[in-house]
Structures are given as structure tokens and as C-alpha cells.
Amino acid sequence: MKKKTCFMVGVFILFMSSCLILLPSQGHAIENDDCMECHSDDSLERSESEGMKENLFIDYNRFKFSVHNVNGITCVDCHADVEELNYDNDVPHPVSLAMVNCDGCHEEEGDAYLDSVHKKAGGKGITIPCYACHGYHFVSHLEADSVFERENAFCLRCHNPDNSHDWLPQKQTHFAFVECAVCHAPDSPRYIALRFYDLISKTFLSGDDLLKAMGTDYEGFMAKIDLDKDDIISLDELETLVLLLRQKDIRGTFHGELVVEMVPTVHHINRGEANRECEQCHNPESAFFSEVYICLNKDDGTREHHRVERRVLESYYVNHFYAIGGTRVRLLDKIGLALIVGGLSVVTGHLLVRIATAPARRRRKEKKDEFSI
Amino acid sequence: MENDKLMYIHPAPVRVWHWVNAVGFIILILTGIQIRFAEMIDLFSLEEAIQVHNYVGFVVIAAYGLWVSYYFGTMKIKLYFPNPRTFVPDAIKQLKYYGSGIFKGDPNPHTMTPDNKFNALQKKAYVGIMFVFLPAQMITGLFLWRVKGFENYIDLLGGVKIVSTIHVLLFFFFTAFIFVHFYLSTLGHTPLAHLKAMFTGYEEYHEPPPSEEAAP
Numbered sequence: 329m330k331k332k333t334c335f336m337v338g339v340f341i342l343f344m345s346s347c348l349i350l351l352p353s354q355g356h357a358i359e360n361d362d363c364m365e366c367h368s369d370d371s372l373e374r375s376e377s378e379g380m381k382e383n384l385f386i387d388y389n390r391f392k393f394s395v396h397n398v399n400g401i402t403c404v405d406c407h408a409d410v411e412e413l414n415y416d417n418d419v420p421h422p423v424s425l426a427m428v429n430c431d432g433c434h435e436e437e438g439d440a441y442l443d444s445v446h447k448k449a450g451g452k453g454i455t456i457p458c459y460a461c462h463g464y465h466f467v468s469h470l471e472a473d474s475v476f477e478r479e480n481a482f483c484l485r486c487h488n489p490d491n492s493h494d495w496l497p498q499k500q501t502h503f504a505f506v507e508c509a510v511c512h513a514p515d516s517p518r519y520i521a522l523r524f525y526d527l528i529s530k531t532f533l534s535g536d537d538l539l540k541a542m543g544t545d546y547e548g549f550m551a552k553i554d555l556d557k558d559d560i561i562s563l564d565e566l567e568t569l570v571l572l573l574r575q576k577d578i579r580g581t582f583h584g585e586l587v588v589e590m591v592p593t594v595h596h597i598n599r600g601e602a603n604r605e606c607e608q609c610h611n612p613e614s615a616f617f618s619e620v621y622i623c624l625n626k627d628d629g630t631r632e633h634h635r636v637e638r639r640v641l642e643s644y645y646v647n648h649f650y651a652i653g654g655t656r657v658r659l660l661d662k663i664g665l666a667l668i669v670g671g672l673s674v675v676t677g678h679l680l681v682r683i684a685t686a687p688a689r690r691r692r693k694e695k696k697d698e699f700s701i
Numbered sequence: 702m703e704n705d706k707l708m709y710i711h712p713a714p715v716r717v718w719h720w721v722n723a724v725g726f727i728i729l730i731l732t733g734i735q736i737r738f739a740e741m742i743d744l745f746s747l748e749e750a751i752q753v754h755n756y757v758g759f760v761v762i763a764a765y766g767l768w769v770s771y772y773f774g775t776m777k778i779k780l781y782f783p784n785p786r787t788f789v790p791d792a793i794k795q796l797k798y799y800g801s802g803i804f805k806g807d808p809n810p811h812t813m814t815p816d817n818k819f820n821a822l823q824k825k826a827y828v829g830i831m832f833v834f835l836p837a838q839m840i841t842g843l844f845l846w847r848v849k850g851f852e853n854y855i856d857l858l859g860g861v862k863i864v865s866t867i868h869v870l871l872f873f874f875f876t877a878f879i880f881v882h883f884y885l886s887t888l889g890h891t892p893l894a895h896l897k898a899m900f901t902g903y904e905e906y907h908e909p910p911p912s913e914e915a916a917p
Contacts, residue, residue, distance in 0.1 A: 495748070497748065497751045498846075498849070500847070500849035500850065501848040504849055581860065606739070606748050607739050607740070607747050610739050610747055611740035612740060613740060644862060644863075646862070647859055647860025647863055648856075648860040648861060649862075652736055652737070652751075653736060653737055653739045656737060656869075657869075660870060661737075663870065663873065664869070664873030667874055667877040668876055668877045671876075671877030671880045671881050675880055675881055675884040678799075678884070679884065688804075688805070688806075689804070692805070693806060
């Protein structure tokens with residue numbers, strides 16, 4: 329037994345010693361700090377062909393807020409071909425790195441992109457990799473971005489929608505309120521995003537500001553507003569929210585925008601597949617307005633959203649979003665009907681009384697004519 | 702009748718304005734119905750309806766410009782303004798006429814002349830229509846034509862839905878007005894007399910009969 333114990337201890341010591349010997353030869357894992365030793369130098373650049381230079385500086389203060397860093401993705405998780413750093417060389421890793429393979433993690437997005445017009449453009453000598461739109465190191469959440477921000481950051485960098493939408497009435501208005509992908513990625517779910525606009529400070533209230541004014545937090549928001557607990561904010565409940573804010577001296581209105589959900593299919597954009605039928609949106613039964621959400625935007629670019637009754641779009645709490653026909657105020661139709669029916673009734677009634685009294689007038693005229701003779 | 706004579710009541714610019722405006726209104730109402738109720742009505746495609754509505758809207762605005770130029774240029778605009786001293790009794794008289802006198806065969810208390818072609822109620826109604834309702838309809842229509850371009854003005858009014866509400870309520874009002882207006886135009890000495898005069902410019906003038914009912 330004693331011999332056996334001695335043997336086990338010997339094996340353990342041998343194993344530990346071999347580890348100590350082997351570890352240095354494998355090198356330590358490459359940390360972001362290792363990369364930043366060189367890449368925090370804002371003058372770091374490399375020469376490209378024809379005298380062009382590529383800046384290799386990474387602003388770490390921006391990078392640390394990027395969605396990848398926040399989720400613990402390190403430099404070498406993406407730049408996977410940097411396996412070791414050899415400081416004996418001028419450049420401690422291969423000078424030319426392989427293209428980052430985003431599909432490795434973003435598989436569904438990659439699949440949706442494969443059959444898109446942007447990918448197909450590759451056949452014409454143009455390559456549009458993910459980072460052409462999403463940028464390199466400072467990728468952030470886009471969910472909370474407005475239509476304006478989403479379009480500026482993406483589509484408008486290459487496209488001028490003015491050149492290709494002459495058929496579209498009110499094109500500037502559409503561009504301002506409808507995200508490009510709503511029509512151009514028809515497979516993607518879309519929704520009306522309502523954001524509270526403070527008329528005093530003339531700014532959109534962030535989720536934190538709105539909740540602070542209401543004296544609640546993200547968990548308590550629905551409990552405070554959704555009084556019937558059906559997980560949908562009804563028109564009456566929205567009214568309560570507005571009144572609650574007014575009590576806190578916050579006066580405002582809800583601005584609406586039609587945006588797509590951030591799902592992989594937004595990458596599946598193809599020529600000729602855009603929705604061009606006006607009636608698809610501009611009717612009250614349109615599926616484009618069936619999903620309406622109040623959005624509580626967070627500083628990290630994400631948003632928490634809560635379902636709102638569609639009827640809210642037809643109310644005067646959402647005065648800055650109006651799709652002709654689609655989100656019309658039904659009460660006006662009733663008033664209009666009353667006006668027209670009223671007008672016609674007056675006319676018809678008057679005419680009928682005139683017809684009914686015609687014999688009496690005729691008799692009176694005859695009498696008068698007799699008298700005048 | 703012997704004592705009938707023709708009076709030149711509607712000068713050419715007024716007739717041109719009137720009929721351009723009338724045809725324009727009918728097209729605007731039809732296309733407006735198509736735009737607002739696209740899911741129920743299929744007279745035109747929504748795209749066509751909007752295009753036609755926009756073009757015709759500008760024609761109506763141009764016609765209004767003609768109306769303003771003519772009436773202010775000739776200072777005949779005073780035809781539209783009721784006399785504040787006689788307005789109330791005149792309006793009551795006119796209301797009594799439409800409410801009962803017309804059924805009994807009483808003569809119209811208002812006699813049309815080139816210098817006084819509207820009765821008190823017409824003056825009141827047309828001042829409202831020509832100086833408030835129609836300009837409001839044109840301005841809101843213009844704003845809705847380019848929501849983005851006029852967004853500052855739209856925001857001042859409280860948002861696009863407020864602008865649209867004004868436009869739509871006036872659209873319903875004008876639709877109802879056209880029925881009433883057309884009916885009232887048949888109340889001349891013959892059903893087509895006023896309509897004919899709006900084409901020719903000439904109304905037949907009838908001396909008011911020297912009867913007791915004609916006395917004020």
C-alpha cells in the first residue's frame with residue numbers, strides 16, 4: 329500500500345514538472361492588452377499599394393463599449409490567424425491578416441446575406457464584406473437607433489434613395505419615417521416604434537429618463553401602466569401614462585417610426601423584391617401597423633419594448649406619425665358621415681316639403697292672378 | 702314677362718374660377734375618398750389618386766389666385782361683406798324665407814343685382830368659405846403634399862395628424878356643401894336659372910311684384 333502511494337506521488341510530481349516545462353513553450357494566451365501595446369498608437373499605419381496608407385490605430389475607449397468587447401469577444405477571437413506574438417519581428421504577427429470570418433459566429437446572418445443583392449455584387453468585381461456596413465471594431469447595438477440613424481449608418485453610405493424612388497409619392501417623408509429594410513427586406517418582421525418626445529426639452533426621452541419621471545424601473549414599468557395585466561398597453565392605459573408624465577411637468581407626444589426587427593433576415597435584400605404597392609401600408613388592416621411598441625431606449629443601444637394597442641396610432645397621442653388611410657382617425661369618418669348625411673337630409677327634406685306644398689302655392693298664385701286681372 | 706331684363710351678374714373671371722373650382726372640387730373629392738378609403742374603394746390606384754389629387758389641388762389654388770386677383774383688383778370684394786347694421790335682420794328674413802316663405806310662395810326677400818348679388822346668409826357663408834375654410838384647406842393640402850418639406854410649420858400646428866384632421870374635416874364639409882350649394886342653385890325663378898347664369902354671366906331680373914308679402 330505504501331509502495332503504491334509513493335508511486336502515485338511520483339507520477340503526480342512528474343506530471344506537474346512536465347507541465348512547468350511545457351507551458352512556456354506554448355506561449356501565453358494573447359490578451360487585448362497585448363494588441364493594444366502597438367495598436368493604441370494613433371500614428372500606427374501600414375503602406376498599401378499606390379502610396380495609400382491604412383491606419384491601424386484602435387481607439388480602445390470606443391472599442392471597450394463595442395458589442396463584441398462587452399460580450400467578452402477578444403481581438404484574437406476574430407483575428408483568429410494571430411496565434412502567437414513574436415516580438416523579435418518588426419511586426420509580431422503575420423503582416424497580412426486573413427479576412428475576419430463573421431459567419432463563424434453570425435451563422436444565420438451569413439446565410440441570409442448569401443442570397444442578397446449585396447453579396448451578388450461580388451460577381452461584378454465588388455466585395456461587400458460585413459464590415460463595409462457594420463464597421464470594424466466599434467460595432468454597437470442598433471436596436472435603439474432611429475430610422476435616421478439606421479439609414480445614415482448603413483444604406484445612405486452608398487445609396488442615394490432620391491435617385492431611385494421617383495415613383496414614390498412623398499418620398500422624403502417615407503425616408504424619414506420608414507426604414508429602408510421595411511420595404512427592401514420584406515421577409516423581416518417590422519413594427520411601429522413609439523418614442524416619447526418631450527416638447528419642453530425638445531428631445532426624445534431615454535428609457536431611463538422616462539422611468540425616472542414615472543418613479544419606476546424597467547421591471548416595474550408594465551406593472552404601473554398595464555392595469556388590466558394583459559401585457560398590452562391599451563389606449564386608456566397610454567392616456568394614463570401621458571397624464572402621469574404631465575403630473576411630473578413632462579409634456580410631450582409619441583413619435584412613431586416603422587422599423588424592422590433586428591433579425592438575420594434583414595440581410596436578405598434583393599433587387600425587385602421591394603414592396604411597391606401603396607395599398608399594402610395605406611389601409612387600416614395593413615399588417616405593417618399591426619405591431620406597435622413603446623420603446624424604452626437604453627444607453628448601450630438596446631431597447632426594451634412593450635406592446636401597445638394598434639388603436640393608439642389612430643389617436644391624438646401619436647400626432648407625428650400618420651399613414652394616409654392606414655392610421656386614420658376613425659372618429660373623423662363618423663363626423664364626416666354625419667356632415668354629409670346632414671347636408672343631404674336638409675336638401676331632401678326641403679325639397680320634399682316644397683313638393684308637398686306646391687299645390688298650395690299654385691292655388692295662391694292662381695288666386696293672385698285672378699285678383700290682378 | 703315684360704318687366705324681365707338681363708343683368709350681367711357673373712363676370713368672366715368669376716365664371717372661370719367657379720367652374721374650374723367646381724370641377725376641381727369634384728375630382729378632389731373623388732380622389733380624396735380613394736386616398737382615405739383605399740381599402741373600401743377601387744376607383745383608381747392609390748398612387749394615381751394621390752398624383753391626380755396633387756395636380757388638381759394646385760389647379761384649385763391657381764383658380765383661387767384668379768378669384769383673389771379679380772375681386773381685390775376690382776375692389777368688388779365688398780360684395781362678400783355683409784352690412785353689419787342690416788346683417789341680423791336680413792339674415793333672419795332670409796332664414797324665414799327658406800324656412801317657411803318659400804313653401805308658401807313668398808318672394809325672395811333678397812333681390813340680386815350686380816352690386817348686391819348675395820343675400821345675407823350667402824355673404825356670411827361665402828366669407829367663411831373663401832377667407833377661412835378654402836385657404837385652410839389649401840394650406841393644409843400644401844403641407845400634406847410635402848410633409849417633410851413643411852415639417853417646421855406642421856410641427857407648429859401640432860403634427861401631421863392635426864394638419865390632416867383639419868384637411869379631412871374640411872373635405873367632408875365641402876362635400877356636404879356641394880350638395881347644399883347645388884340644391885340652393887335650383888331655387889331661382891326656374892330650377893336651371895342660376896345654373897345657366899353661371900355659364901352665361903346673365904341673370905334674369907324680375908321686378909318684385911307689388912304685393913303685400915313683398916313688403917319688408
